[in-house]
Amino acid sequence: xxxxxxxxxxxxxxxxxxxxxxxxxxxxxxxxxxxxxxxxxxxxxxxxxxxxxxxxxxxxxxxxxxxxxxxxxxxxxxxxxxxxxxxxxxxxxxxxxxxxxxxxxxxxxxxxxxxxxxxxxxxxxxxxxxxxxxxxxxxxxxxxxxxxxxxxxxxxxxxxxxxxxxxxxxxxxxxxxxxxxxxxxxxxxxxxxxxxxxxxxxxxxxxxxxxxxxxxxxxxxxxxxxxxxxxxxxxxxxxxxxxxxxxxxxxxxxxxxxxxxxxxxxxxxxxxxxxxxxxxxxxxxxxxxxxxxxxxxxxxxxxxxxxxxxxxxxxxxxxxxxxxxxxxxxxxxxxxxxxxxxxxxxxxxxxxxxxxxxxxxxxxxxxxxxxxxxxxxxxxxxxxxxxxxxxxxxxxxxxxxxxxxxxxxxxxxxxxxx
Amino acid sequence: xxxxxxxxxxxxxxxxxxxxxxxxxxxxxxxxxxxxxxxxxxxxxxxxxxxxxxxxxxxxxxxxxxxxxxxxxxxxxxxxxxxxxxxxxxxxxxxxxxxxxxxxxxxxxxxxxxxxxxxxxxxxxxxxxxxxxxxxxxxxxxxxxxxxxxxxxxxxxxxxxxxxxxxxxxxxxxxxxxxxxxxxxxxxxxxxxxxxxxxxxxxxxxxxxxxxxxxxxxxxxxxxxxxxxxxxxxxxxxxxxxxxxxxxxxxxxxxxxxxxxxxxxxxxxxxxxxxxxxxxxxxxxxxxxxxxxxxxxxxxxxxxxxxxxxxxxxxxxxxxxxxxxxxxxxxxxxxxxxxxxxxx
Numbered sequence: 001x002x003x004x005x006x007x008x009x010x011x012x013x014x015x016x017x018x019x020x021x022x023x024x025x026x027x028x029x030x031x032x033x034x035x036x037x038x039x040x041x042x043x044x045x046x047x048x049x050x051x052x053x054x055x056x057x058x059x060x061x062x063x064x065x066x067x068x069x070x071x072x073x074x075x076x077x078x079x080x081x082x083x084x085x086x087x088x089x090x091x092x093x094x095x096x097x098x099x100x101x102x103x104x105x106x107x108x109x110x111x112x113x114x115x116x117x118x119x120x121x122x123x124x125x126x127x128x129x130x131x132x133x134x135x136x137x138x139x140x141x142x143x144x145x146x147x148x149x150x151x152x153x154x155x156x157x158x159x160x161x162x163x164x165x166x167x168x169x170x171x172x173x174x175x176x177x178x179x180x181x182x183x184x185x186x187x188x189x190x191x192x193x194x195x196x197x198x199x200x201x202x203x204x205x206x207x208x209x210x211x212x213x214x215x216x217x218x219x220x221x222x223x224x225x226x227x228x229x230x231x232x233x234x235x236x237x238x239x240x241x242x243x244x245x246x247x248x249x250x251x252x253x254x255x256x257x258x259x260x261x262x263x264x265x266x267x268x269x270x271x272x273x274x275x276x277x278x279x280x281x282x283x284x285x286x287x288x289x290x291x292x293x294x295x296x297x298x299x300x301x302x303x304x305x306x307x308x309x310x311x312x313x314x315x316x317x318x319x320x321x322x323x324x325x326x327x328x329x330x331x332x333x334x335x336x337x338x339x340x341x342x343x344x345x346x347x348x349x350x351x352x353x354x355x356x357x358x359x360x361x362x363x364x365x366x367x368x369x370x371x372x373x374x375x376x377x378x379x380x381x382x383x384x385x386x387x388x389x390x391x392x393x394x395x396x397x398x399x400x401x402x403x404x405x406x407x408x409x410x411x412x413x414x415x416x417x418x
Numbered sequence: 419x420x421x422x423x424x425x426x427x428x429x430x431x432x433x434x435x436x437x438x439x440x441x442x443x444x445x446x447x448x449x450x451x452x453x454x455x456x457x458x459x460x461x462x463x464x465x466x467x468x469x470x471x472x473x474x475x476x477x478x479x480x481x482x483x484x485x486x487x488x489x490x491x492x493x494x495x496x497x498x499x500x501x502x503x504x505x506x507x508x509x510x511x512x513x514x515x516x517x518x519x520x521x522x523x524x525x526x527x528x529x530x531x532x533x534x535x536x537x538x539x540x541x542x543x544x545x546x547x548x549x550x551x552x553x554x555x556x557x558x559x560x561x562x563x564x565x566x567x568x569x570x571x572x573x574x575x576x577x578x579x580x581x582x583x584x585x586x587x588x589x590x591x592x593x594x595x596x597x598x599x600x601x602x603x604x605x606x607x608x609x610x611x612x613x614x615x616x617x618x619x620x621x622x623x624x625x626x627x628x629x630x631x632x633x634x635x636x637x638x639x640x641x642x643x644x645x646x647x648x649x650x651x652x653x654x655x656x657x658x659x660x661x662x663x664x665x666x667x668x669x670x671x672x673x674x675x676x677x678x679x680x681x682x683x684x685x686x687x688x689x690x691x692x693x694x695x696x697x698x699x700x701x702x703x704x705x706x707x708x709x710x711x712x713x714x715x716x717x718x719x720x721x722x723x724x725x726x727x728x729x730x731x732x733x734x735x736x737x738x739x740x741x742x743x744x745x746x747x748x749x750x751x752x753x754x755x756x757x758x759x760x761x762x
Contacts, residue, residue, distance in 0.1 A: 081672055
């Protein structure tokens with residue numbers, strides 16, 4: 001056994017020494033990190049996020065504020081710790097100065113806390129949409145140019161009660177910060193208009209077998225609210241149909257995302273006619289959306305993208321665009337820990353694919369939202385048709401900040417509504 | 419289950435003494451590791467070597483149980499997780515979550531609870547053998563990670579606890595990368611020496627005897643269950659130290675850190691490194707950390723970036739394919755062929 005000590009360890013040490021990177025970037029190149037989930041439940045969504053970044057960089061010809069932008073991509077799997085490890089690699093190994101991401105709710109919460117330990121880096125959120133990433137105890141160097149889950153839900157509750165007449169529902173959602181946020185936004189509105197949520201099933205992220213949850217869903221309800229994303233949504237919808245489930249569905253934004261509407265198999269059929277609220281709509285006929293959708297379609301061959309950009313591509317596109325516009329506004333001045341740059345970002349009036357986006361005092365986006373319905377689109381596809389576009393909605397859902405904060409942090413039973 | 423080969427178990431006293439004395443090559447390695455901060459950047463220091471040490475310590479606790487005790491315990495990550503969670507919840511964190519006790523109260527209690535948990539897991543697991551031990555410990559691991567996943571009162575659910583940093587003690591700011599690297603290096607070296615020492619102690623030899631034939635050891639008067647539980651307690655302490663260091667390293671802990679995936683990762687580290695010797699888990703951890711950190715940069719040239727996990731998997735497959743005993747097995751093969759050639 002001495003052999004091991006005499007030969008293996010020196011070999012490791014030598015190998016390790018070789019790992020030490022030469023570093024030092026070229027002049028006038030700015031390294032930017034792009035972090036999304038290329039693994040796990042949200043892999044499809046993460047791939048589309050990366051496309052969103054690429055579309056924005058292409059639009060700006062990879063230059064802003066006199067810099068050539070060098071994008072370095074990294075992956076996580078929707079777990080907070082994986083996202084932080086990836087962020088550390090981007091910052092400490094690759095030397096990025098600005099980081100775009102992450103994708104998933106609890107990743108964002110962790111990233112906010114991590115951002116506080118890296119005051120020299122500017123963080124621009126991707127599509128992570130948990131509420132307290134910006135609402136409570138925000139980080140001064142963390143910007144979110146995309147709305148949160150509660151904002152995404154806005155308007156749906158009223159629509160479901162008044163137009164659909166569904167006053168009693170059950171809910172099934174993933175058990176973490178983002179679906180809690182979705183649920184809060186939906187329930188405040190829904191219960192405020194007299195709706196009742198009689199049961200809520202919270203399933204762990206990445207659940208494959210929904211049999212027991214489906215069996216436990218009450219049958220004497222008008223509809224089921226589903227807030228599951230990526231692979232989870234597809235697994236649930238398949239198993240729900242196999243179990244003979246026929247209830248009407250209401251979807252939390254990402255459940256009717258293009259990543260699910262383009263999935264193979266029967267899952268998507270269950271979604272036909274499903275109302276949802278979300279920050280984009282596939283058949284939005286505004287010029288801004290059409291321009292963006294065309295840029296997306298032109299950038300990738302049809303088999304390497306969705307028919308229209310998903311919520312995730314759009315969110316990352318907006319984040320990247322904000323990053324570039326900010327650089328242009330200060331002509332590339334990143335001195336003094338990005339002070340001028342951050343000031344410019346805070347004041348940005350960003351013309352996004354869905355309209356103008358501005359930030360509040362917590363650096364959280366105020367942006368328009370859509371009420372949509374899943375319909376059959378051209379060529380056998382399925383799309384979210386616009387029913388109504390709501391004007392820009394703030395993170396406090398139009399309420400006074402103190403009053404909104406009094407609802408307390410998002411959670412499984414907030415708000416109570418039974 | 420006699421997972422490990424037996425030549426190591428039959429260490430004679432002279433060999434024991436020799437093994438624990440400091441020889442020149444290991445001094446050289448130690449010197450290299452001590453000098454490492456002078457010629458690497460912060461990332462390689464903490465994210466490659468720091469993480470290797472933290473994972474290596476936890477994998478070492480599995481190596482000891484599996485290699486010397488013949489008990490493959492996948493719940494070592496659970497013990498590590500209990501210690502990590504307790505430090506996060508009992509001690510201070512930036513979320514204002516938990517009790518915010520000072521470190522000198524939080525750390526000993528965290529260690530104590532983790533070791534007690536390990537003893538309990540041991541009491542349960544030693545009633546089983548071989549693959550059933552793997553199954554019951556895997557079940558414990560899954561149950562505990564799902565519990566932390568769904569419990570918000572103590573463990574803060576899926577979000578876990580953010581902003582857990584090493585405390586200041588002895589007047590040193592241990593959050594500073596170089597200081598933290600040395601802290602990890604010190605505990606890795608201590609755990610390694612402790613495992614090596616105990617493996618060659620009377621207790622360690624008895625444990626290896628039990629691994630090879632529990633019935634014979636019982637017949638000559640050894641208390642087999644007591645030895646096995648003691649092994650769980652000893653390795654539980656190592657895993658707990660690793661868990662606290664891992665939590666400090668990540669600055670946080672959440673259910674994903676201690677889930678079934680993480681338990682398998684620890685097993686992979688121990689297996690690809692080799693479970694015959696305490697250095698194996700550290701080699702395995704280094705390979706694991708390097709592959710999972712840099713695979714994405716390697717693959718960019720060969721296959722689409724999204725497929726980088728393929729490289730990680732292939733790397734492990736190659737090691738196991740060429741040597742069922744892990745990297746240590748390859749080393750042994752080379753050594754034997756060298757010896758054969760020189761004697762011929």
